[in-house]
Amino acid sequence: MNEREEVSRLDLLRFLERVQERDLARTRNWITAEEQRLAEAAARRPPPPPPDYVVQYGLGRGPAMVHQGFCEPQGARVRAIPANEARRLLNADAGLACRLCRPDTELGLL
Template identity: 35%
Template sequence: MSEQVPRLERLRSVRQWLAWQLRRTDETIAELEKQEAAAARAARTLPPRVPEWRLSMQRAGGRPTPDAVHTSDCGMAGNATRPLTREQALRAITEDGITACPYCRPDTDLGVL
């Protein structure tokens, strides 16, 4: 009978430890679910990122060719445009020889003069 008491106490200790681990696991799961829900809400509520620069295209001989780099809100860009990243806009103006729009002056915003 004396052997059963220590074994019973050991089993109770193991049970307490397992209960503690289960609570800890449940808390971690709850925290991760909260983070995922917040990320999903943020993804639904944030507006899509508007590109800062646009490349207007000109039709020459039936084939569109790059015309000028514009800021995203320039009214002179027209309808035939494509979005540009900052790096692409810099490269277009400095390396590719595409002109900067004289009205919205994207070269000023990009630091190219």
């Protein structure tokens, strides 16, 4: 090889960079396609059934209210509980029962 035909190290590195950018773009397209596929699959699945009962917590203190699962109270301080836990909470304090969905009536506490 003479000097005119010799490829510089910088040219080789720039070529490698172009190849890697193309590969990165292709990988990002695959990621986007997979995210879309997963979102479409999730949209086709039915939502999970609501829990039987939920407890809503107050600010800095214990339980504030017990609801039936379909009541869907607003806020982030809500946790699903089984019927025996709801019964225990309502036996300890009947004032915790939601006045709209009446979990105490459903549990036979009234």
